[in-house]
Amino acid sequence: MTTSPSPSSHDSDSVPYSMQVPIGISQLPAGPSGCNTLIGCFNHLSLNSSKSRFPTPPKPVASPLGTRDEQRKIYHGPKLSDRATGGPDAGPLIERFSCLFKDQYHCKSNPKGIVSLGVAENFLLQDECLEYFKTAFAKNFLTSDLSYGDSLWGSRRINRALSSFLNDYFHPAEPLTSDSLITGVGCSAVLDQLFYTLMDEGDSVLLIGPYYTGFDRDLIGRARVNLVPVCPPCEGFSPKSIEYFEKKMDELAAQGHRVRAVIVCNPHNPIGRTYPRETLLAYAKFCEERDLHLVSDEIYAMSVYDSPQSDNVPFTSMLSIDPEKELGIAFDKARLHVVYGMSKDFCANGLRVGALISPHNPLLLRAMANTSMLMKISSPADVIWSTLLEDRPTLNKFLATNRARLAEAAAHTRDFFESRGIEVYPSNAGNFAWVNLGPILGIETADEEKRIFQKLLDGGVYVAPGSGYHNPVPGWYRITFSVARENLDVGLRKMEDILGLRKITNGK
Numbered sequence: 001m002t003t004s005p006s007p008s009s010h011d012s013d014s015v016p017y018s019m020q021v022p023i024g025i026s027q028l029p030a031g032p033s034g035c036n037t038l039i040g041c042f043n044h045l046s047l048n049s050s051k052s053r054f055p056t057p058p059k060p061v062a063s064p065l066g067t068r069d070e071q072r073k074i075y076h077g078p079k080l081s082d083r084a085t086g087g088p089d090a091g092p093l094i095e096r097f098s099c100l101f102k103d104q105y106h107c108k109s110n111p112k113g114i115v116s117l118g119v120a121e122n123f124l125l126q127d128e129c130l131e132y133f134k135t136a137f138a139k140n141f142l143t144s145d146l147s148y149g150d151s152l153w154g155s156r157r158i159n160r161a162l163s164s165f166l167n168d169y170f171h172p173a174e175p176l177t178s179d180s181l182i183t184g185v186g187c188s189a190v191l192d193q194l195f196y197t198l199m200d201e202g203d204s205v206l207l208i209g210p211y212y213t214g215f216d217r218d219l220i221g222r223a224r225v226n227l228v229p230v231c232p233p234c235e236g237f238s239p240k241s242i243e244y245f246e247k248k249m250d251e252l253a254a255q256g257h258r259v260r261a262v263i264v265c266n267p268h269n270p271i272g273r274t275y276p277r278e279t280l281l282a283y284a285k286f287c288e289e290r291d292l293h294l295v296s297d298e299i300y301a302m303s304v305y306d307s308p309q310s311d312n313v314p315f316t317s318m319l320s321i322d323p324e325k326e327l328g329i330a331f332d333k334a335r336l337h338v339v340y341g342m343s344k345d346f347c348a349n350g351l352r353v354g355a356l357i358s359p360h361n362p363l364l365l366r367a368m369a370n371t372s373m374l375m376k377i378s379s380p381a382d383v384i385w386s387t388l389l390e391d392r393p394t395l396n397k398f399l400a401t402n403r404a405r406l407a408e409a410a411a412h413t414r415d416f417f418e419s420r421g422i423e424v425y426p427s428n429a430g431n432f433a434w435v436n437l438g439p440i441l442g443i444e445t446a447d448e449e450k451r452i453f454q455k456l457l458d459g460g461v462y463v464a465p466g467s468g469y470h471n472p473v474p475g476w477y478r479i480t481f482s483v484a485r486e487n488l489d490v491g492l493r494k495m496e497d498i499l500g501l502r503k504i505t506n507g508k
């Protein structure tokens with residue numbers, strides 16, 4: 001990405017990549033950990049973080065919860081598995097988010113609460129959603145929905161509705177059928193099951209940096225894969241960035257690490273931008289040449305809006321590309337897997353509906369069916385989303401209204417920061433702005449970025465620090481703008497007061 005320096009500074013590193021400090025971020029002193037992950041950022045606010053993000057097989061490593069004797073101090077039962085206790089310790093993150101959610105700002109009931117501008121939730125159609133979802137449930141929930149239904153991995157109803165929606169809006173190169181996908185309780189659960197099925201413990205995954213911090217939880221917690229951010233000095237959305245994926249894969253191979261997959265987050269989180277078609281084709285070519293799985297997370301696919309500052313590259317689903325026709329190369333379509341869900345485009349994080357679309361890999365879907373009951377979506381969520389997907393007049397209006405409100409909220413947020421001399425990345429998708437507070441606040445290290453994060457939180461506003469997304473350049477923050485306008489403005493005013501930001505007048 002343009003916010004990332006060259007990865008060449010890692011060439012001589014010998015430690016496992018997941019243990020390395022991201023490029024451009026200095027190592028913090030001993031004691032509380034730095035913000036190498038969002039968990040690390042929250043750890044510093046309460047508890048010491050773990051020093052290992054995942055156990056390096058086959059040698060056992062110490063649990064983040066401490067030695068066996070140290071574990072005994074907090075747990076006096078029979079031994080827990082190393083598999084469960086050896087991963088990232090999310091306890092501090094859960095504790096802090098619980099405090100955040102319990103103490104959220106409300107103009108009447110909790111005016112001294114914390115304004116959350118750091119969680120990617122969309123409240124811009126909250127009233128419309130509540131009204132429609134209530135009606136959809138009341139009219140379409142059947143007695144059969146009280147049973148396990150007609151499928152162990154969702155229902156024929158949701159698979160039919162979703163495959164039809166994807167055919168119409170994602171423009172796949174080949175039509176999808178209801179057998180092309182499997183559903184689960186949100187994209188996090190789907191990604192967890194997918195990488196548990198695709199990869200072996202300790203295998204590596206390449207992805208552009210910065211990247212969505214939830215991948216640290218979704219892919220490492222149970223599948224125990226090694227996430228390797230690639231931070232090219234060139235524009236990260238350019239086909240040229242693939243050269244740095246090739247270089248990183250060769251470096252890892254020389255260190256004895258096996259790369260098995262690449263993740264593309266399109267539209268990108270936290271940058272908020274869509275990928276050009278030629279870059280997606282370059283990813284496909286790279287994965288074919290290196291025999292890798294290609295996973296495309298497209299959860300913000302319908303949250304693309306017009307932005308005067310952006311080049312407004314239209315959303316292109318990985319399902320729509322055809323490397324054989326477009327590049328004239330062989331491409332094994334069984335390596336392509338797309339993840340999509342209801343949370344972002346349909347303003348419904350709480351309903352927990354996600355899907356894996358892998359039309360040319362029935363063996364993968366069958367393997368995931370073995371554990372599909374672990375993530376079977378609830379009948380009410382199934383009914384609500386199926387009803388909306390099949391109601392095309394309402395669906396079209398809903399998506400158009402969402403795009404318009406996202407565009408307006410994004411412009412409002414951009415104007416606030418730019419009028420105060422602060423750089424905002426030219427985004428055109430998602431629920432957030434990628435904002436560079438570094439120059440105006442003199443942030444040069446991750447430690448300084450963390451202190452600003454803490455200062456804002458203490459002052460009653462939560463924003464997401466860039467180093468929590470493995471951004472190699474300190475000073476960037478992800479600001480969610482898809483919240484109630486009053487909450488957004490209160491949060492922005494708090495930031496202004498806490499950080500001493502001032503509106504520029506007459507060029508000064």
